[in-house]
Amino acid sequence: MFNFLTKGTLDNPPLHPIVTNMQNSQKNITFLEINSSYSHTMLSYGYLRTFTEKMSPSWEWEHICATTNDDPDKLLSNLAASRPDVICGTFYLFNHEYSLDILKRYKEENPQTRIFLGGPEFLGDNEMFLRRNPEISAVFRGDESSFSMVLSRISEHETWKDIPGICYISSGKYNDNGFAKFAGNLDEIPSPYEKGYFSPDRPFCQIETSRGCSGRCSFCTSALSEGTRHFSLGRIRSEIECLHKAGIRDIRIVDRTFNEDKSRAKALLGLFRKYSDTRFHLEINPALVDNELMRQLSMFKPGKLHIEAGIQTFCTRSLKAVNRFGSSAKMVSGLKRLVSLENAQVHTDLIAGLPLQKYQDVLADVRKLIALNPHEIQLENLKILPGTPICSNPPDGLLWNPLPPYEVIRTAQMKRSELSRAQNLSRMLDSFLNYAKLKNLFRFGYRRDKMFIVKFLEYLERNSDPTQKQHLDRRLLLIKEYADKNDPLLSELTVFFWLACGFPPGKFDLVAEKIKPWTSEDKLPDKLIFSSQSDVIPSRIIKVLFSFNAGDIWLDSDAKFAKRKHVYFFYSAHGNRILQITQMPLS
Secondary structure (H helix, E strand, C coil), X not given: CCCCCCCCCCCCCCCCCEXXXXXXXXXXXXXXXXXXXXXXXXXXXXXXXXXXXXXXXXXXXEEEEEECCCCHHHHHHHHHHHCCCEEEEECCXXXXXXXXXXXXXXXXXCCCCEEEEECHHHCCCCHHXXXXXXXXXEEECECHHHHHHHHCCCCCHHHXXXXXXXXXXXXXXXXXXXXXXXXXXXXXXXXXXXXXXXXXXXXXXXXXXXXXXXXXXXXXXXXXXXXXXXXXXXXXXXXXXXXXXXXXXXXXXXXXXXXXXXXXXXXXXXXXXXXXXXXXXXXXXXXXXXXXXXXXXXXXXXXXXXXXXXXXXXCHHHHHHCCCCCCXXXXXXXXXXXXXXXXXXXXXXXXXXXXXXXXXXXXXXXXXXXXXXXXXXXXXXXECCCCCHHHHCCXXXXXXXXXXXXXXXXXXXXXXXXXXXXXXHHHHHHHHHCCHHXXXXXXXXXXXXXCHHHHHHHHHHHHCCCCCCCCHHXXXXXXXXXXXXXXXXXXXXHHHHHHHCCCCHHHHCCCEEECCCCCCCCCCCCEEEEECCCCCCCCEEEEEEECCCHHHHXXXXXXXXXXXXXXXXXXXXXXXXXXXXXXXXXX
């Protein structure tokens, strides 16, 4: 499957290129998989191979995995060793340029090799791509169902006219055969998991439970689908069992809106809970959250659920402009409920640069999410992906980069400088708010001043490089430097976080005193607020007076603020490793 309607071929594998299933054959096909990191894999290889093996069993398959950080020469050497008659691969915006460079270089030395590509990069008009890159024999739009037809007619361009989804140039003429879509029941597609065509050494694997989406968001590739189709529960159960037997304990469910069909979502959640040692990642629409879904989600063990809630924006006029259903009020209500789950992590997504959206709307979206307090807030500038409705029919004033990553440059409502600032805002959120050790400190700054995200971003732009993620100590110092001029209580709290992270007390003229070895029977100060549960015996203590209950806010940024002096005791071992933190209120 080259990934048309599914999100399944999402992304990525190995830090070092590897070759698997090497065999000598006169009819040899190599799937070239280029990912953004070692941890990721593509569904496209397994689906394409199993389907094609069923229809064209005479071809021998090989699989080369790499990442965009790998040495291209090593990858070329691996390709040369496999000596493929055909190379196929899936193109995304993150691997487009890297993969194309590899393929063009290989084709120059091996002109007889045929190259076929698919993926979301080819959902639009492919004529220009094919004319600029004559090394590519053809590209596909759609699923895995047509590729075997090409393999059976590999050198006969004139017979490709009836193959769905293929785009190619023959005798100087561009031919476009629309989309390939398997017409049968999805369960009839051979399972790659039963064949073992997945990577058990990766941190997680993906499973498709459906294809397509009933939504029509104009910026999304799923807007091109004709509704949603589902794999059966029996098929899903069988595939989870294959992964479980292989030792996989982290599964990402590929389903655009997991809770769109409520009864099906309930059945799937019941199935997932049977694998109590496995963590599941789900995409949930917060606007469709109801009591039964919450009841089902609450039954999972802590740490076994990761929920992605696609918000995009709370701006009603922008939601309407991109044909996205669901009201802002329902999204807020549903997200509050999801965040209240104590056993799940909730990741939220926002987009800047949507039609009719202003920069102030982006800030309003971020503020609303900070108040709702999901575990992560991801903000990305809009990308105009090939073939999407917004690409085919852009609103007035929309300008974007025609090359990957296709990011919006300006809109009728947002200037280039504002979109650039939105990118810096995204980096700030990722470096400070989404980082567990700093989240409560950042939220305290926002709690003290609703303009904090604007003021602190401006400070970062003046005093650091927002495009570079700083080390933790530097990030704390940046907050301290800002707070020294703007908020004494935030400055004071930053010292607490600095010490709790185990950084040297001397930075703030604090002294660590040596203490005699003590045991658990020794009396500790009034209240224990943190213990590392370590057998290491503390050798030093730092005593610091704070003017408020800093320790409570360190634990919970929503804790009630109390303007009352507290002495905190930071017990550490050599190397400033914090073992315990206790407090003693002063009357």
